[in-house]
Structures are given as C-alpha cells and as structure tokens.
Amino acid sequence: MKKKNVGILIFNEVEVLDFAGPFEVFSRTRIEKGAESRRSEDSAPFKVFTVSVKEEIIIATGGLKIFSDYTFKNFPKIDILVIPGGLGTRALLNNEDVLNWIKSVSNEAEITSSVCTGSLLLAKAGLLDNKRATTHWGAIGALKSINKNIQVVDNRRIVNDEIITSAGVSSGIDMAFMIIENLYGEHVANDTAKYIEFHRSKENV
Amino acid sequence: MKKKNVGILIFNEVEVLDFAGPFEVFSRTRIEKGAESRRSEDSAPFKVFTVSVKEEIIIATGGLKIFSDYTFKNFPKIDILVIPGGLGTRALLNNEDVLNWIKSVSNEAEITSSVCTGSLLLAKAGLLDNKRATTHWGAIGALKSINKNIQVVDNRRIVNDEIITSAGVSSGIDMAFMIIENLYGEHVANDTAKYIEFHRSKENV
Numbered sequence: 001m002k003k004k005n006v007g008i009l010i011f012n013e014v015e016v017l018d019f020a021g022p023f024e025v026f027s028r029t030r031i032e033k034g035a036e037s038r039r040s041e042d043s044a045p046f047k048v049f050t051v052s053v054k055e056e057i058i059i060a061t062g063g064l065k066i067f068s069d070y071t072f073k074n075f076p077k078i079d080i081l082v083i084p085g086g087l088g089t090r091a092l093l094n095n096e097d098v099l100n101w102i103k104s105v106s107n108e109a110e111i112t113s114s115v116c117t118g119s120l121l122l123a124k125a126g127l128l129d130n131k132r133a134t135t136h137w138g139a140i141g142a143l144k145s146i147n148k149n150i151q152v153v154d155n156r157r158i159v160n161d162e163i164i165t166s167a168g169v170s171s172g173i174d175m176a177f178m179i180i181e182n183l184y185g186e187h188v189a190n191d192t193a194k195y196i197e198f199h200r201s202k203e204n205v
Numbered sequence: 206m207k208k209k210n211v212g213i214l215i216f217n218e219v220e221v222l223d224f225a226g227p228f229e230v231f232s233r234t235r236i237e238k239g240a241e242s243r244r245s246e247d248s249a250p251f252k253v254f255t256v257s258v259k260e261e262i263i264i265a266t267g268g269l270k271i272f273s274d275y276t277f278k279n280f281p282k283i284d285i286l287v288i289p290g291g292l293g294t295r296a297l298l299n300n301e302d303v304l305n306w307i308k309s310v311s312n313e314a315e316i317t318s319s320v321c322t323g324s325l326l327l328a329k330a331g332l333l334d335n336k337r338a339t340t341h342w343g344a345i346g347a348l349k350s351i352n353k354n355i356q357v358v359d360n361r362r363i364v365n366d367e368i369i370t371s372a373g374v375s376s377g378i379d380m381a382f383m384i385i386e387n388l389y390g391e392h393v394a395n396d397t398a399k400y401i402e403f404h405r406s407k408e409n410v
Binding site (some may be wrong): 015016020023024028034039048049061063066069071094137138168170171173180196 | 210215220222223225226228229231233240244255258262266267268269270271272273274292326341342362372373374375376378400402403404406
C-alpha cells in the first residue's frame with residue numbers, strides 16, 4: 001500500500017503531548033491487528049515525520065529537546081498536516097514564513113488538522129474563515145479574536161469542518177484516531193487504541 | 206517549595222508516548238490551578254528531565270529524534286524515576302550498565318516507576334522480586350519469564366507495590382496522575398488533567 005505522509009510542525013515551546021500524541025497514534029497504526037504487526041512497518045499506513053522552520057534543536061514546553069526530520073527547505077509532500085499548539089504558537093502568529101508555509105502545505109494536503117492552540121495558527125493563516133473550529137478551553141477567546149467569522153465551538157473535543165481542529169492537548173490523540181477511523185475504518189482505529197491502551201473519548205466531549 | 210526531580214530514561218526505540226505522556230503530565234502540573242499558572246514555573250512541583258546512557262541523538266519508535274538533558278555521567282539527583290518501555294527495552298535487558306544504573310538510582314529515589322515494557326528492565330534489575338507488577342498486555346509472558354517470583358498482574362492499569370508499574374503506553378499518563386494525586390492531592394491531579402483535557406481512567410483497568 002502507498003503510505004500517507006503525516007507531517008507534524010514543531011517549534012520552540014510546542015506542547016509535548018500536542019505533537020507526541022498524534023505522532024504516537026499515526027506511527028503505531030497498523031492495518032494488520034495485534035502486537036506482532038507493530039514490530040515492522042509492513043502494514044503501517046502512515047509515514048510520520050516532524051518539520052521545523054530550520055535545522056536546530058527545538059525546545060518543547062517543559063524543556064524536552066527534539067530534532068526535526070525536515071525543515072521548510074527540504075520537507076517531502078505532506079498528505080496529512082498536523083499543527084500542534086503550545087505557548088510557542090503566540091510567537092508564530094505574526095511569522096509570515098510559518099503562516100505562508102501552513103497555507104501552502106494545507107492547499108496541497110488531503111487533510112489539515114490542529115491540536116489545542118494550533119488552531120490559532122490555522123486561523124491566522126486564513127484557513128478557518130467561515131468555518132466551525134475549536135481550541136483549548138483557555139484559548140477560546142483568543143481564537144474568536146483572530147477573526148469574527150470563525151464559528152468557534154467550545155463544547156466539542158473534535159470539530160471537523162473540512163479543516164479538523166481539536167480541543168486541548170490530549171484531544172489530539174482522539175483526533176488522530178478519528179482521522180484513522182475515517183480513512184481505514186473503526187476496527188483499525190480501535191485496534192491501535194488497544195495497542196497503546198488508550199481509552200478513546202467516544203462521546204466527543 | 207522544593208521541586209522534586211523527575212528523571213525519565215530514554216533510549217533508542219523507546220515508545221514515544223511512554224516517555225512523552227509522563228513528561229507532559231509532570232512538567233505541566235501546577236499547585237495553583239487554572240491555565241495562567243502554566244505560563245510560569247512558579248507553582249510547578251516538579252523539574253522533569255530526560256537521561257540517556259551517553260550524549261547522542263536518541264531515535265524513538267517511529268523515528269522521533271530526541272536529545273537527552275543528561276547522561277549517566279552527569280545526571281542530578283532523581284526523586285522520581287520513570288522507566289518507559291518500547292521495543293528498545295529488549296536490547297537493554299542484558300546491558301549491565303543500564304541495569305546497574307536503574308538499580309542504584311532506584312535505591313536513592315523516593316519513587317520508582319515504569320510504563321509498559323519498562324517493567325521488564327525493572328524486573329531484570331531485580332527490583333520486582335516478590336512484588337506485584339504489570340506491563341503491556343503483549344508482554345505479560347515476557348515479564349513472567351524474567352523471574353518466577355514476580356506476581357504478574359494482567360488486569361490492572363497501574364500496580365503499586367512499593368515499585369509502581371503501569372500497563373501499556375497510555376497507562377503511563379494515568380500512572381503519572383496517580384503519583385501526583387498521592388503526593389499533592391486529587392485536586393492537583395484533576396486540575397492538571399483538566400488543563401491537558403485528559404480523561405483519567407479512574408476505574409484503573
């Protein structure tokens with residue numbers, strides 16, 4: 001099978017679980033169920049990688065040091081774009097290079113998604129205009145303030161209105177499972193949830 | 206307040222969520238509730254860092270590249286030791302340097318804990334002798350085979366028998382919350398869970 005490329009943006013002060021949750025879920029998904037299939041990439045439907053603006057050690061919130069796989073200069077085609085959140089999004093809200101990159105990758109991608117305050121960046125890039133969207137409960141006001149025509153939803157864990165946005169931090173794990181369920185069926189999503197022993201929030205709140 | 210040092214071992218082929226889950230939970234805990242308190246370290250009860258054998262880029266499962274804060278040669282005192290799992294634990298089962306490090310740090314630590322197959326390393330280090338313990342559902346047999354006198358539990362998410370072991374991957378997030386609840390009360394754990402929008406598995410299964 002042709003694997004889909006999942007590109008996750010990372011930046012200084014990105015919230016750890018915002019990017020690590022979807023990274024874990026997408027990278028450990030297998031079409032073939034069980035634990036054995038996770039020992040190889042044979043039935044892995046995704047190739048997951050991180051992208052940063054430039055080559056440097058990225059310091060996530062709490063001090064975790066990560067090194068991206070690619071930069072804005074050399075990243076491969078992205079089928080599923082994931083924009084995580086964190087306090088570091090604030091510094092990027094006026095970074096035209098980052099906003100233009102998000103807009104142009106989103107235009108080519110099959111799926112554009114955000115976790116937590118990653119939606120602030122999608123909003124600033126103009127991708128949420130006239131759409132329903134959500135974010136971390138502490139940033140609902142911030143999202144509304146970016147553009148009055150965004151229909152900000154404050155009582156759902158995941159909002160899918162062409163662009164997929166999720167609520168705070170751990171919601172990104174549920175969002176990744178929802179994307180997998182839509183692409184490959186509930187059994188593939190649930191089998192992967194069983195592998196990582198994650199209890200999905202089915203009620204979407 | 207004096208912060209407790211949380212040391213998380215990382216190694217090649219460590220499972221991403223095994224270390225990133227507890228990293229997120231401990232590093233985002235604040236005694237003062239709400240979202241604002243997370244913007245500073247003022248009421249943070251923990252200082253969280255990663256430790257690897259030596260200075261090198263660590264490649265986690267799925268290819269995530271991380272850089273440790275400390276090595277076996279220069280790590281500070283560890284109050285809470287977290288040993289994550291992943292396929293990479295297998296290569297460490299006969300690594301005397303790693304097993305001796307775990308044993309000696311555990312002896313000095315207030316709390317020793319593992320996520321997923323991290324318990325295989327605790328078992329090999331002799332720390333689970335005559336204790337109840339758990340691991341990922343796919344590794345129950347492997348844990349039993351290390352030492353017949355370990356009382357392997359296969360139906361609990363967290364097992365606390367002086368040493369704290371948790372089941373697969375995401376269970377480590379619940380384990381971190383349990384440790385926080387025991388140290389600082391349920392309100393601190395639940396407020397942090399609310400901040401990262403994580404639904405704790407209260408039933409412990």
